[in-house]
Amino acid sequence: MTIDRLYENDIAQSRDLDDRGSAVDPARWPDVAARPESVTARIRGRAAEALFRRATAGLPPDAPRMIVHDEDALFRRVGTAGLIGFGESYMAGEWTADDLVATLTPLAQRIADIVPAALQRLRPIILPSHPRDEENSLANTRSNISRHYDLSNDLFASFLDETMTYSSAHFGSDDAAAHADWDDLADAQRAKIDRLLDQAGVESGTRLLEIGTGWGELAVRAAERGAVVRSITLSHEQQAAARRRATSAGLADRIRVDLADYRSIDGDYDAVVSVEMVEAVGRDYWGDYFATINRVLAPGGRAAIQAITMPHDRVLASTGTYTWVHKYIFPGGQIPSEQALRHAAAVSGLTPTYAESFGLHYAKTLELWRERFSAHRDRVAELGFDDTFVRMWTFYLAYSEAGFASRYLDVWHLVYTKGAGR
Template identity: 65%
Template sequence: MTVDRDDHPSTLLADRTRRPALALPEAPATATSGLRGAAARVLFERVARRLPIVVDYGPSDTRTRGDLPTMTITEPDAFFRRIGSDGLIGLGESYMAGEWTADDLVGVLVPFAERIGTVVPPSLQRLRRLLLPTQPSDEENSVDNTRSNISRHYDLSNDLFALFLDETLTYSSAHFGSDEQAAVAEWVELADAQRAKIDRLLDHAQVGAGTRVLEIGTGWGELALRAAARGATVRSVTLSAEQRAHALRRAREADLSDRIRVDLLDYRAVDGEYDAVVSVEMIEAVGMEYWPVYFETVERLLAPGGRAAIQAITMPHDRMLSSARTYTWIHKYIFPGGQIPSGEAMRDAAASAGLQFDAVEEFGMHYARTLQLWRERFEGQWPLIADLGFDETFRRMWTFYLAYSEAGFAARYLDVVHLRFVKNKN
């Protein structure tokens, strides 16, 4: 499947996608990093001994593996120096550098995710902000920075996403009907599960004929198309030029251009009045300090009695608070400026803005399966992805991202929810 790639010729695409490889730092080699590395090794091996995994150090390691997933550390000095100096950023960069691998990457990561609050002793957690990097100011989600943050991920290449997503080009959790169905779902069922997820969200927002819909975060247009097919008029806003171009083309091809408008616009600058506001996994890119503004904007734009239906990735509230402003591997390489909220934080911000919380639906295990299908598809399509100009470091980076995310949902550390809010009629 080939999709339009507006202003990114192949030479520029190659430069953009190879940037992570060129920017990947060498393992630190200072005396301080050596001491930190030694301490990290003691802590890591103490933790790993209690987990249902095997850690070995290459072909000469003779320890019994059994049926447990195996993490093979081929360059332990570099591996522990990176972790000791940069924490989870170092873990991801070490994988990108090929300093460790796994026969079952998700299987290795899940036990760590299940114990994420206790892996690091409380005394060291309190020193997190002193020892580890903090978020750069130029990644804060101000009006000036947000478009750049979004572009770094979503404008990589429409062709890249088309090669590992299903035909709907929906880049968010599917809904397979039940956890049991999610567990056995196959690739061929993914597109139908994505459409079912969108329909559930539109039902939450009571979208039908004549409904004025605002979509915050366009994606590649599937939700706007399905809303318009119900007879709604849709205004969708995005900061991704690539996504906007593709969504507009799909609207034209479906003869729905008269019902769908897609603007390259920050959500804070939207005007008008809408019966329903829908948003799919966009709030994670808003930033914690801007959640009040986000919900105030939604409240301002909704007509009295209007509904907001939001799909969001969530984490436990205590973990959200303890990890706030921590600069992570995901921030550095995948989603700059992002912050996963808790359900409590969203409900509080919405209530402060004058929105009434009305309903919630949780389906985190469906995201674990969605990510597994994406990861398998990405790996199977790698030769075609490489032909787009993406290199081996990008491959390892993207594989780690998908597996790391899948492990978070499989461990139930992360969840995904549909939330509905209502604006008072008064």
């Protein structure tokens, strides 16, 4: 990644105007609209610039370009708020990129080394801490989920495929994923769901609990097998959409969609399936999540989980860190490591019986979503979302894609079995 500074008299000004967008609404985006101007921000900005240039110094000269429109604002934001400031600077249009994913991928690869270890220990003192009202307690979880999943069903429909599945697809192989296009996505999502249902042993008569409904595709496919499905969500929008899909498919008598926290669930189930839900639980509650699964599973029952993971050392290093993703995308969440999930499941009494990672499939899934989102930018605007929101979601999708493309992030299918004893 090379850093180019472009000023008002540069020819790139007009070329990048669409990416830079319009002025930021201070009422809607106060922290994005506010440019750091204090003496402290200026001092921290100089330190941040030195660290940033150190981190990118070894990149080849033909690396993707990061185009900085307002250098002072970018580095002051980074110095004041770390990666939160980096993302807010993009939202403010203070920097752009010829290829955003390619620009972010080397940073994802070097994330553990960008800040020297000695300075990382100062993180709790220097950078913002996680707000207590975003902790995923029973009191807070519903509002955390609502802030993301209740934005608008039409928004998600603008970039998801016809299955409305908001999780990684499975294309069959890494090579197939690399060569996939939009027309392959819906079938790859159905294949992913069928793999999970097979792994959980879902068949006619199975009593299935789904933790995290999405928009109902998994529940419908399970009911089509003859399963009796109870699906739980904390999103009003998703509950309504999933109920409509069940009714439209003629399966309302087999699918029950409840607005409920996973910790409040009772009953006995032959199988549990949960797709990319554990990331929203929060580190303090991973044990509760697996304990709930163990409690409701019948003896010999299986749980099939799709989970995003990060390296275990980064889980430990980032404990308590408040991130851009927390602030703007997923409040209260925490990506676990496969090791952490294995430990939490073992403590609950569940036995691991299968594990498969397929992170490159998620990179492709996100690439297809990002391209679709960009193509439907006008439709998103018609829904009432402004240019700053569009830049925010563009950054979120690209940032996530870079994480999987760099292999910093991974995604797993994990299967656990409950023993014969209660």
